[in-house]
Amino acid sequence: MFKGKDIVSIRDLREEEMEKIFEIARDMIPIAKGEKREEYLRGYVLANLFFEPSTRTRMSFEAAMDRLGGKVLGFSNPSATSISKGETLADTIRMFDAYSDVIVIRHPLEGAARLAADFAEHPVINAGDGAGQHPTQTLLDIFTIVQEFGHVDGLKITLMGDLRYGRTVHSLAIALSYLDADVHLLSPRTLKMPKHIIREMKREPEIHERLEDVIEDTDVFYVTRIQKERFPDPTEYMKVAGSYSITKEHVKKMKDRAIIMHPLPRVNEIDPEVDYTPHARYFKQAFYGVPIRMAILALVLGVIE
Amino acid sequence: MTDQVLKVQKIKNGIVIDHIPCGMALKVLKILGIEGDIGSTVTLAMHVKSKNGWKDVVKIEDRYLDERELDKIALIAPTATVNIVKDYKVVTKHRVKVPDVVKGIVKCMNPRCITNQNEPIEPEFKVVSKDKIIIKCRYCGREMDSEDIVENIL
Known part of the structure; x- marks a missing residue:
């Protein structure tokens, strides 16, 4: 089912395929923690092609491959490669395809991963293309929710912060709606979810502007960073950022089992004091990036079926 | 007539x-x-x-x-x-018949789409709506209506 499959967009995956990834990811958790040793990917080579800076995504793919006994080659600074000499992406991909068994690509332009998948014989995994897709992030986000609640359907999930430019929230909103979550959107008026994303959702989400409106009955808060660059006026930024951040006071009003997630890096949208409350899940969420990527690599390489 | x-x-x-x-x-x-x-x-x-x-x-x-x-x-x-x-x-x-896939006759309106770079590919779109024409880029996912199409015809 998975051998040779490209993971370019979350829309490439059916619900049962997501469940399969989650099932394998659960088995990978002790290996990701280093408590158990397995070398499923011994002899395999991953090409990690980062045309744009990234910390978590790049390192978690590396950790996933290393933990399973595979090797990683690639770059995180394209200026040191022949791309800076004007080589096309198609040619770069053909070359790395010849050197490896699976390709992971992060690129500043939208659609770059689809192009890579067109030219590579081996499976291609999209690790983010411009403002476009970032399917492995979406998978680890959903996995985090499933690990906590056992399901996604019926949960009240509030996506908050920068819903306009925040890449992770776009594919997440669409995926959650297809998994029958009750999706709520909370953002300043200038950073609203784009209409074309809402059009792709299975059900129309509820839209809010005040955290108070959703604080008491939300099951999952998915917080994103509001970037200073989006506001020409710094005082406007301070005002807006303040009303979309979570403090210890907010936590007191939350449901007992509510969880707080964040794709990280965070700046000040979640007060560090919140880290020590039983609601914080963002570090665990970041950890899940490793078992999820281990599962995807093992599945697309056909080592696990 | x-x-x-x-x-x-x-x-x-x-x-x-x-x-x-x-x-x-x-x-x-x-x-x-x-x-x-x-x-x-x-x-x-x-x-x-x-x-x-x-x-x-x-x-x-x-x-x-x-x-x-x-x-x-x-x-x-x-x-x-x-x-x-x-x-x-x-x-x-x-x-005339609206095709299911539009290849090589329209370019993507998204300047950040990989198809607008010097890559050896033809722009390709899926027709998502035929009554009121909407096409969607196979690469970046951008949707375009007939106004956009006229401006980006190759």
């Missing part, structure tokens, strides 16, 4: 593009690359009465269309019919 259409003169050889949605005739000419003197007669009628309301009609003397041009017309005027006229008679008449 209705009496109204006969207001514009008959052509001897060439094509009649009929049933163009009202207001789209100039855009049809634009995507066929007819912007100046092409050396043959072009007649255009806008807001002409037809059985089901109003339409535009374009007649081009001594010109025939290939598949690619028919696909382009379908994208901006999905209701159009193309009649081929020989010696004042309509010899064939066909409705």
Whole structure:
């Protein structure tokens, strides 16, 4: 089912395929923690092609491959490669395809991963293309929710912060709606979810502007960073950022089992004091990036079926 | 043809593009690359009465269309019919058909799309809606309507 499959967009995956990834990811958790040793990917080579800076995504793919006994080659600074000499992406991909068994690509332009998948014989995994897709992030986000609640359907999930430019929230909103979550959107008026994303959702989400409106009955808060660059006026930024951040006071009003997630890096949208409350899940969420990527690599390489 | 259409003169050889949605005739000419003197007669009628309301009609003397041009017309005027006229008679008449996939005739309007770089690929779109035309880039996912299509025709 998975051998040779490209993971370019979350829309490439059916619900049962997501469940399969989650099932394998659960088995990978002790290996990701280093408590158990397995070398499923011994002899395999991953090409990690980062045309744009990234910390978590790049390192978690590396950790996933290393933990399973595979090797990683690639770059995180394209200026040191022949791309800076004007080589096309198609040619770069053909070359790395010849050197490896699976390709992971992060690129500043939208659609770059689809192009890579067109030219590579081996499976291609999209690790983010411009403002476009970032399917492995979406998978680890959903996995985090499933690990906590056992399901996604019926949960009240509030996506908050920068819903306009925040890449992770776009594919997440669409995926959650297809998994029958009750999706709520909370953002300043200038950073609203784009209409074309809402059009792709299975059900129309509820839209809010005040955290108070959703604080008491939300099951999952998915917080994103509001970037200073989006506001020409710094005082406007301070005002807006303040009303979309979570403090210890907010936590007191939350449901007992509510969880707080964040794709990280965070700046000040979640007060560090919140880290020590039983609601914080963002570090665990970041950890899940490793078992999820281990599962995807093992599945697309056909080592696990 | 209705009496109204006969207001514009008959052509001897060439094509009649009929049933163009009202207001789209100039855009049809634009995507066929007819912007100046092409050396043959072009007649255009806008807001002409037809059985089901109003339409535009374009007649081009001594010109025939290939598949690619028919696909382009379908994208901006999905209701159009193309009649081929020989010696004042309509010899064939066909409705344009909106394809499921549009390849190589429109470029993506998203400047950040990989297809707008110097890569060895043809832009490709999936037609997501045929009543009110909407196409979606296979690479970046950007949706475009007929206005956008006219501006980005190749």
